[in-house]
Amino acid sequence: MIVTTSKPLDEVLDYISPYSNIFIVGCDGCTQPPRGLREAKILSQLLELGGKLRNKNFNFKVTTVAKQCDSYLTASALKPQIDGVEAVLSLACGIGVQTLAELFPELSVFPAQNTHFMGAEEREKGILEERCAGCGDCLLALTGGICPIARCAKGLLNGPCGGSANGKCEVDPERDCAWSLIIERLKARGKLELLEEIRPPIDYQLKGWRFTP
Numbered sequence: 001m002i003v004t005t006s007k008p009l010d011e012v013l014d015y016i017s018p019y020s021n022i023f024i025v026g027c028d029g030c031t032q033p034p035r036g037l038r039e040a041k042i043l044s045q046l047l048e049l050g051g052k053l054r055n056k057n058f059n060f061k062v063t064t065v066a067k068q069c070d071s072y073l074t075a076s077a078l079k080p081q082i083d084g085v086e087a088v089l090s091l092a093c094g095i096g097v098q099t100l101a102e103l104f105p106e107l108s109v110f111p112a113q114n115t116h117f118m119g120a121e122e123r124e125k126g127i128l129e130e131r132c133a134g135c136g137d138c139l140l141a142l143t144g145g146i147c148p149i150a151r152c153a154k155g156l157l158n159g160p161c162g163g164s165a166n167g168k169c170e171v172d173p174e175r176d177c178a179w180s181l182i183i184e185r186l187k188a189r190g191k192l193e194l195l196e197e198i199r200p201p202i203d204y205q206l207k208g209w210r211f212t213p
């Protein structure tokens with residue numbers, strides 16, 4: 001189970017305001033509280049109202065998928081619907097957002113949720129790679145949909161440490177350097193200016209260790 005809370009509406013409006021054709025994608029998977037089609041529709045209505053207050057009209061397309069973190073199923077469900085979409089807003093956890101950002105690297109993909117923590121069923125014997133550390137203050141909108149907290153060995157928030165070589169991490173050369181991936185992703189999107197924005201230290205009071213729905 002992955003526990004999330006909704007981002008403030010104004011923050012989401014700030015993300016999507018440069019765009020008009022927005023695809024809102026819910027997730028019927030393990031996100032708690034549920035963030036499926038019903039919640040995606042409610043969010044589109046709230047954003048429509050919020051947009052009007054800013055003299056901005058959006059065209060929302062709303063859907064949900066079984067599990068956003070399942071790249072194959074999500075690609076099959078969304079790729080036929082992606083024509084004309086300028087930006088994607090995900091109601092999934094940080095893992096789902098990153099799955100969408102990988103599937104649609106040419107689009108801006110934004111989180112509508114803050115992800116707080118993950119509970120694991122320790123039955124799998126395969127290899128799992130951490131993608132979200134549940135920091136409680138998701139910054140994927142600024143990092144091209146790649147999480148530096150979970151994927152950079154040092155959890156750096158403001159660029160690489162300088163030890164990366166050939167796109168690999170100096171701490172473990174078997175791993176990609178998260179910041180190399182972020183820079184390449186932002187370059188591909190023409191959004192390198194996002195690197196100039198200084199990110200303050202994560203406020204871990206937002207993380208929360210317990211959650212009462």
Ligand code: SF4
Pocket residue numbers: 094095114115116131132133134135136137138139140147148149150
């Ligand atoms: S910034 Fe990273 S750790 Fe924080 S919620 Fe987003 S994906 Fe998770």
Ligand code: SF4
Pocket residue numbers: 151152153154155156159160161162163164165168169170171176177178179180
């Ligand atoms: S090499 Fe890259 S991933 Fe590794 S610690 Fe430095 S910035 Fe982080």
